[in-house]
Amino acid sequence: QIHTEIKNILYCWVGSTHQPAMARRFFVGGNWKMNGNKESLEELMSTLNTASLDDQTEVVCAAPSIYLDFARSLLDPKIGVAAQNCYKVAKGAFTGEISPAMIKDCGADWVILGHSERRHVFGESDELIGQKVAHALENDLGVIACIGEKLEEREAGATEEVVFAQTQVIAENVKDWEKVVLAYEPVWAIGTGKTATPEQAQEVHEKLRVWFRANVSDDVAESLRIIYGGSVTGANCRELASQADVDGFLVGGASLKPEFIDIINARV
Numbered sequence: 001q002i003h004t005e006i007k008n009i010l011y012c013w014v015g016s017t018h019q020p021a022m023a024r025r026f027f028v029g030g031n032w033k034m035n036g037n038k039e040s041l042e043e044l045m046s047t048l049n050t051a052s053l054d055d056q057t058e059v060v061c062a063a064p065s066i067y068l069d070f071a072r073s074l075l076d077p078k079i080g081v082a083a084q085n086c087y088k089v090a091k092g093a094f095t096g097e098i099s100p101a102m103i104k105d106c107g108a109d110w111v112i113l114g115h116s117e118r119r120h121v122f123g124e125s126d127e128l129i130g131q132k133v134a135h136a137l138e139n140d141l142g143v144i145a146c147i148g149e150k151l152e153e154r155e156a157g158a159t160e161e162v163v164f165a166q167t168q169v170i171a172e173n174v175k176d177w178e179k180v181v182l183a184y185e186p187v188w189a190i191g192t193g194k195t196a197t198p199e200q201a202q203e204v205h206e207k208l209r210v211w212f213r214a215n216v217s218d219d220v221a222e223s224l225r226i227i228y229g230g231s232v233t234g235a236n237c238r239e240l241a242s243q244a245d246v247d248g249f250l251v252g253g254a255s256l257k258p259e260f261i262d263i264i265n266a267r268v
Contacts, residue, residue: 030255082110189230
């Protein structure tokens, strides 16, 4: 009886999860997007390599594909390297695309898939993103899978409908969730300076974890890292990081600045 009561208390304490978020290793990804050159990126990487980073936080930097080799050769080995995109097949007549095998050949271990800019600037469909996720995982790449609603969808009350539909297609293409991190990035908050409040972020992350419990498994719901992206800065990262179901960040513009170190250390 006492054991059951303790479990119930713990369950209430962490909201939708059975275990504290602290049990999930904090994850911070830096998405450099189409920015930088060798000189500026070398300076950035030197800053990261010499900074005091929380060793409890997993850090991954997503470099432009042309600089993947460069990033892997200069970054401290404890910092992971990601590509910002890949294609759904291993090779062929797909000018301008890169494959998971090429990414791994450059020493990178992660790829970002389904970013809102890929969805809304380049017109990638849920189906294509799902196919990319499947192929990347089959080739042993870690996947940072992005989901998120546009402003008009949030204002129409369709946030859950949109993010659950996007998550469903990703889930259909995942056999092993250990190499997946889910990034909730409300499109209206990316590069706009607008940030979801800690309460808004927590609400969506909590509902996503409930979705995973209902549609995948309790184990995945509890162990999957759900990170937040959308105008994360050194000023707002600590309050966001304090939310029970926010397990880290995918950072855009701020990942190119010294404040990225503060974001990595948001839990310290």
